[in-house]
Amino acid sequence: MTAPAPAAVAASPERFPHRDLLGIEGLTAEQIGYLLDKSDSYVAQNRQVDKRSALLRGRTLVNLFFESSTRTRTSFELAGKRLGADVINMSAEGSSIKKGETLIDTAMTLNAMHPDVLVVRHQESGAVSLLAQKVSCAVINAGDGSHEHPTQALLDAVTIRRRKGRLRGLVVAICGDILHSRVARSNIHLLNIMGARVRVIAPPTLLPTAASQLGVEVFHDMRKGLAGCDIVMMLRLQSERMQGSFVPSISEYFHFYGLDTEKLAYAKPDAMVMHPGPMNRGVEIDTEIADDISRSAIAEQVEMGVAVRMAVLDALSARLPNFAPAAH
Ligand code: ASP
Numbered sequence: 619m620t621a622p623a624p625a626a627v628a629a630s631p632e633r634f635p636h637r638d639l640l641g642i643e644g645l646t647a648e649q650i651g652y653l654l655d656k657s658d659s660y661v662a663q664n665r666q667v668d669k670r671s672a673l674l675r676g677r678t679l680v681n682l683f684f685e686s687s688t689r690t691r692t693s694f695e696l697a698g699k700r701l702g703a704d705v706i707n708m709s710a711e712g713s714s715i716k717k718g719e720t721l722i723d724t725a726m727t728l729n730a731m732h733p734d735v736l737v738v739r740h741q742e743s744g745a746v747s748l749l750a751q752k753v754s755c756a757v758i759n760a761g762d763g764s765h766e767h768p769t770q771a772l773l774d775a776v777t778i779r780r781r782k783g784r785l786r787g788l789v790v791a792i793c794g795d796i797l798h799s800r801v802a803r804s805n806i807h808l809l810n811i812m813g814a815r816v817r818v819i820a821p822p823t824l825l826p827t828a829a830s831q832l833g834v835e836v837f838h839d840m841r842k843g844l845a846g847c848d849i850v851m852m853l854r855l856q857s858e859r860m861q862g863s864f865v866p867s868i869s870e871y872f873h874f875y876g877l878d879t880e881k882l883a884y885a886k887p888d889a890m891v892m893h894p895g896p897m898n899r900g901v902e903i904d905t906e907i908a909d910d911i912s913r914s915a916i917a918e919q920v921e922m923g924v925a926v927r928m929a930v931l932d933a934l935s936a937r938l939p940n941f942a943p944a945a946h
Contacts (some may be wrong), residue, residue: 624940627656629936632867637937638757639930642807650811657776657922657930664861664925673935674703677734684715684740689895689920690760691874694737697927721745722752729753734938735931754885756934764798764859770894771804774924775812776921777851780888786813791843793819794853794875794902797826801894802853820845823864842876844884851892852877852903878904890915
């Protein structure tokens with residue numbers, strides 16, 4: 619028999635007073651804690667035979683993706699459907715964006731169809747916030763350029779909290795292409811707000827110029843940066859955002875910055891390895907570690923992704939407009 623799901627945390631416009639989720643920056647520890655608690659109850663719901671509820675029945679969620687995605691788009695689709703919403707997927711391929719329509723015109727067109735939630739991924743930092751100003755529904759940032767990817771940081775936090783029991787005081791090393799990574803930026807904000815100690819480890823070419831102003835300790839040497847840490851978060855080289863060469867060669871990059879058993883031995887013996895995906899095996903992470911379920915939480919991160927996206931939709935549902943638009 620499956621255990622009953624823990625009591626759901628009721629959606630409260632006071633506890634999450636936002637129409638949109640555009641980033642982690644600007645959220646409070648209480649608001650993040652509220653989303654993480656809600657996610658826990660959805661993890662339990664998702665492990666039951668019947669995973670559905672009717673919270674978003676009659677609502678429409680549109681996934682609008684201008685960049686490719688596997689995990690984020692699928693999990694928003696599942697999350698919306700499990701909460702009873704109608705879900706439409708739109709990608710740049712096969713839409714009028716290919717015919718030269720601007721982001722704002724596409725958004726205005728979709729807005730005229732009265733969606734309740736738009737989930738948007740775009741290659742430009744700031745594009746999702748701009749779009750949110752033009753539409754009347756809730757907007758969730760599913761990744762904008764190298765700026766933010768808030769649901770990724772939330773799912774990482776749920777994964778850590780469930781394995782380690784807390785976030786406060788943990789030492790988290792984020793390793794690799796920090797410069798181009800929205801995952802790094804959202805995680806740095808969230809972990810700092812929640813009282814973890816954040817280190818970044820990267821070659822100087824893959825760090826933002828003012829990295830130390832992000833409230834992190836900066837390391838260029840993997841072994842020194844990993845020493846004594848609780849969590850090792852690996853990042854992909856974001857070659858689609860690179861103009862020119864940022865690393866001498868892939869084999870040299872793996873030699874210095876790829877996570878293998880020898881380098882991981884510098885972290886705590888029970889250190890947990892994470893990766894947001896997609897992984898490039900043999901570039902930033904060795905296959906042996908990626909597949910070692912006693913060390914790697916990569917599959918668990920994907921599971922948490924669905925629960926977190928349900929939690930975010932649930933939290934935003936408290937402020938969704940409840941009116942029928944005037945007939946013309
Ligand atoms: N999937 C993550 C993102 O969209 C990480 C990555 O692409 O490397 O940012």
